[in-house]
Amino acid sequence: MMNDNINKRLKNAIDAAPIDLLEKIKAMPVEKMAEHDYITRQEEVDKRHKIIKPALSLVAAAAVFLIAYLGWYMPYMKPDSIVYLDVNPSIEMAISRREKVVELAGLNKEGKELVDDMDYKGKDINMVLNDLLDKMLKEGYIDKDRHAMLVSVLNENIDKGKSQVHKLNEIIRDFFKEEEFKPVVLRQSIVTTGTIEEYAKKYNISIGKMTFIKNLLILNPDFELEELIDLSIEELIRISRDTGLDLSKIVDIDDDLIEDDLDDPDDIDDVEDRDDDRGYEDDDWDDDDYKKYGNKSNIISAEKAKSIALGLANGKITDFELDEDDGRLIYKVEIKAKGLEHEIEIDAHTGKVLEHEIDD
Amino acid sequence: MEAFEKLYNITERTMYAYIMSIVKNHEDTLDIMQETYLKIRSAAHLYKPMGKPLSWMFTIAKNIARNKFKLENRTIDSNDLDLENKMEFSYIQDPIDKMVLKSALTILSEEERKIVLLYAVTGMKHREIASNLGIPLSTALSKYRRALKKLRVHLSNQGVNVK
Numbered sequence: 190m191m192n193d194n195i196n197k198r199l200k201n202a203i204d205a206a207p208i209d210l211l212e213k214i215k216a217m218p219v220e221k222m223a224e225h226d227y228i229t230r231q232e233e234v235d236k237r238h239k240i241i242k243p244a245l246s247l248v249a250a251a252a253v254f255l256i257a258y259l260g261w262y263m264p265y266m267k268p269d270s271i272v273y274l275d276v277n278p279s280i281e282m283a284i285s286r287r288e289k290v291v292e293l294a295g296l297n298k299e300g301k302e303l304v305d306d307m308d309y310k311g312k313d314i315n316m317v318l319n320d321l322l323d324k325m326l327k328e329g330y331i332d333k334d335r336h337a338m339l340v341s342v343l344n345e346n347i348d349k350g351k352s353q354v355h356k357l358n359e360i361i362r363d364f365f366k367e368e369e370f371k372p373v374v375l376r377q378s379i380v381t382t383g384t385i386e387e388y389a390k391k392y393n394i395s396i397g398k399m400t401f402i403k404n405l406l407i408l409n410p411d412f413e414l415e416e417l418i419d420l421s422i423e424e425l426i427r428i429s430r431d432t433g434l435d436l437s438k439i440v441d442i443d444d445d446l447i448e449d450d451l452d453d454p455d456d457i458d459d460v461e462d463r464d465d466d467r468g469y470e471d472d473d474w475d476d477d478d479y480k481k482y483g484n485k486s487n488i489i490s491a492e493k494a495k496s497i498a499l500g501l502a503n504g505k506i507t508d509f510e511l512d513e514d515d516g517r518l519i520y521k522v523e524i525k526a527k528g529l530e531h532e533i534e535i536d537a538h539t540g541k542v543l544e545h546e547i548d549d
Numbered sequence: 550m551e552a553f554e555k556l557y558n559i560t561e562r563t564m565y566a567y568i569m570s571i572v573k574n575h576e577d578t579l580d581i582m583q584e585t586y587l588k589i590r591s592a593a594h595l596y597k598p599m600g601k602p603l604s605w606m607f608t609i610a611k612n613i614a615r616n617k618f619k620l621e622n623r624t625i626d627s628n629d630l631d632l633e634n635k636m637e638f639s640y641i642q643d644p645i646d647k648m649v650l651k652s653a654l655t656i657l658s659e660e661e662r663k664i665v666l667l668y669a670v671t672g673m674k675h676r677e678i679a680s681n682l683g684i685p686l687s688t689a690l691s692k693y694r695r696a697l698k699k700l701r702v703h704l705s706n707q708g709v710n711v712k
Contacts, residue, residue, distance in 0.1 A: 195700055197647060202650035203566050203670045205641045206575060210583050213559050219590040228612040229592040231605055291556070525658035 244272055268292065270353050273397030275339040276330050277421040278303045280321060281395055282314070290317045297393050303328065315360055322364050336365075337373040337423040339440070341397025343380065347545060350378030356443070375422065376441040377401065380545045383527075391417045391425045403500055405429060406437035407493065407540060438539045443503070488537035494520035502531040511537060519543065553590060566670040567607055570662035571614045571679070573654045574636055581617060585610040603682040646707055656703050661696035664689055678698065 225231065268283030268291050273361050279296035280303065293309040295301035303324055309317045326333045331338075344350035355375045365372050379400045389399035402417045405425065409432055417425060429436055436442055446517060488511075504526025512519050518537035523530065534544040563583060566576045588609050592685040636654065653665060660682075667678050679689035680712060704710075 193633055195697060195704075196665075198643075198646045198649040199666060199669035201643060201655060202638070202641050202646040203562065203569065203666065205646070206565060206569075206578075207640055208561060208565055208579065208582070210579065211554065211561075212588065214557070214586045214590070215554070215582055217587060219587060220592050221594055225592065225595050228616070229588060229595065229605075231597060231608075291559075 193338055211331065211529075225298075270342050270344040270350060271396075272353070272357065273339070273341040273343070273395035274318075274321065275341075275398045275401075275422050276325055277423075278325065279393075279395040279398060280304060282309075282317065284314050288314045290314055293317065296389075296395050299330065303330075313457055314357075316362050319364055326368075331372065333370050335421070335423050336370055337375070337421075337426050339375045339377070339401055339422045341377045341379050341395070341400065343396060344378065345380065345547065347378050347380065350380075354378050373423075373426065373442070374400070375426070375436070377439070380501060380547075382501050382503060384500060388414075394418060398422070401425070401440065403432065403542055407497060407500075408434045408439065420426065438541055488518050489535075489540045491519075491520070493540065494522065494535050494537065497535055497540055497542065498522035498524060499529075500531045501533055501542065502526045502547075504531070553593075556589075557586060560603070563603070563667065563671045563673075564606060564610060566666040567663060568610050568614060568652075570666045571611065571659060572618075573662075575638065575640070577614075577617070581610060581614050584613045584617075601681055604683060625653065642663060645709060648707070649704065652700060652703050652707070653696075656699055657696050660684075661692050661699075664693050665696050665700075668693060 206268070219384070222229070257503070262534075269286040270284055272282040272284060274280040274282070277297075278299035280300045281294045281296055282290050283292035285291050289311050290309045290313070291305050291311075293307060295304045303321070307317075307320060307324075309320075322331070338361075340354060340361070342350040342353040344353060358374055358376055361372060361374055377397065377400065379397060385396055385399050385403060388403075389396045392399070394402075402414065402425070405417060406412050406414060408429075411432075413426075417428075420428065426436065491509070491511070495509065497505070498520075502524045504524045506522060507525050507530075508521070508523035510521050512521050520535040520537050522533045522535065524533065525531075530548045532546040533542060534542070535541070536543050564582055565578060568581050568585070569575075572578055585606065589606060592609075596602070613676060636651060638647050639649065641650065653662060657665060663682060664678060667673060667682075668675065673681075675689050676686055677691065679686040682689070
C-alpha cells in the first residue's frame with residue numbers, strides 16, 4: 190500500500206514532464222551508419238536469459254526497419270493480437286495481453302477520419318470498440334439498412350484468436366441491444382502472410398478484409414480482385430449471396446441474421462440454380478456428403494489446396510498429402526518460408542484452413 | 550518513418566525515466582533522449598533482433614550520457630549548485646509528487662533509481678526490468694525493496710507522509 194503510493198507519486202512526477210521531441214527528431218537529417226560504433230554496439234545476449242521473443246517476428250518479409258519496430262515493442266506493451274474491424278471504415282487495433290488497446294489506426298480514408306481524434310491509449314478494448322461503434326452510428330456508416338461488419342483477429346495462436354473473436358462479437362452484440370436492428374457480424378481468426386499483407390497495403394484495406402476477399406476469390410474464381418476491393422462488407426456479402434457462395438465456409442456467421450436481413454427472398458431460390466457457376470469443385474456438396482466424406486470427387490483439388498496453403502505462407506511446399514482424420518478428408522501441407530516451417534491443414538471438403546502451425 | 554514514430558511513442562516515457570535516473574534533471578534528460586533517438590534512427594538498420602531491443606536502447610542512452618558528461622567535464626553524481634538548480638522540476642504541480650521524485654534522485658544509487666523509476670513509470674515486471682538492465686532478477690528485487698525502504702524512511706524524516 191505504502192509502496193504503491195510512492196510508485197504512484199513517482200509516476201505522476203515523471204508523467205508531468207513536458208517532452209516534445211518527436212517532431213524535432215523527425216525533422217533532423219540522419220545519416221545511416223555503416224557499422225556499429227562504441228555507442229550502438231550490441232552486447233552479446235546470454236543465451237540462458239533469452240526469453241522474450243518478438244511475437245510477430247514471422248512478418249519477416251517487411252523492411253528491416255519494420256522488423257526492428259515489431260521486435261521493439263516492449264514486452265508489456267507488445268500487442269498480443271491485432272484486431273481488424275471493417276465496415277466501410279477499415280480500422281486496425283493492436284491489443285495487449287491485458288486487452289488494452291496499444292494502437293489504433295484507420296486504414297482507409299473513412300477509417301482515418303473516424304479514429305482521428307480518438308483517445309484510446311491504454312484503454313480497454315471493450316471501451317474503444319464501443320466508442321468506435323458509437324461513432325460509426327453517428328456518422329451513418331451503420332444504420333438500419335447497412336449494418337454488416339467483418340471482425341478479424343490476427344494472432345499467432347489460432348485458438349486464442351478464435352476466443353478473442355468470440356469476445357469481440359459479444360461486445361458488439363451488447364452494443365446493439367438497444368438498437369432496433371441487429372448487426373451482421375462476419376468473424377474470422379487469421380494468421381498473417383507476406384502476400385496478403387502486401388496486397389492489403391497496396392489497396393489500403395485491412396489484412397482482415399484482404400483475407401476475406403482472397404477466400405472469396407478462391408470460392409469463386411470468376412470474381413476479380415479489383416471489383417471486390419472497394420466494396421463495403423455489406424456489398425461483399427450481397428454479391429456472395431447473389432452468386433450463391435456459402436460464406437460459412439470461409440467466415441463464422443450467424444445464419445439466421447443473414448437471411449432475415451440481407452437476402453431478398455428470391456435470392457434463396459437462385460442459389461440452387463446457380464450451383465453450376467460457382468466455380469467451386471464441390472458442387473454437389475451437402476450435409477450428407479459431408480458425413481460420407483469418402484467420395485473424393487467432392488473435395489477441392491490438390492492444386493487448390495496448395496494455392497490456399499501458399500496464400501498463407503509463400504514459400505516452398507516440402508510435404509503434401511491428403512489424409513483422413515476423424516472421418517474427414519484433410520490436406521496436410523508443409524511449407525518452408527523464410528526460415529520458418531508452416532504446417533497447414535485444410536479441410537478438403539470446404540477449403541477451410543483448420544490449422545496453421547509455425548515453427549522456427 | 551511511421552515505424553519510428555510508433556517506436557518513439559511506445560518508448561518515450563520509459564526512455565525518459567531511464568535517462569532521468571542517470572542524469573537527474575529534466576533538461577539533460579531531454580538532450581540525451583533526443584540524441585539517443587537520433588542514434589537509433591541512424592543505426593536501426595544495423596540492429597540485430599536479439600529479443601531485448603529496449604536493452605539496446607538503454608545502452609545507447611547510457612553511452613551518450615556518459616559521453617556528454619565526460620565532454621563537459623563534470624561528474625554525474627556531483628552535488629554542485631548547478632545541479633541543485635536544475636532539479637527544480639517546476640512543471641510538477643503536486644508538491645509531494647515533486648518531493649518524492651527529488652528524494653529518489655538524491656538518496657538512491659544510480660542502479661536503484663533505474664530499478665525504481667522503471668518499475669513505477671512503465672508498469673514493466675521486475676523480471677523484464679532485470680533482463681533489460683542486464684542484472685539478475687534477485688538483485689533487482691532486493692535492490693528495489695531496499696530502495697523503497699530508504700525512500701520511505703527519508704520521506705518520513707522530512708515530514709512527508711507517504712501513506
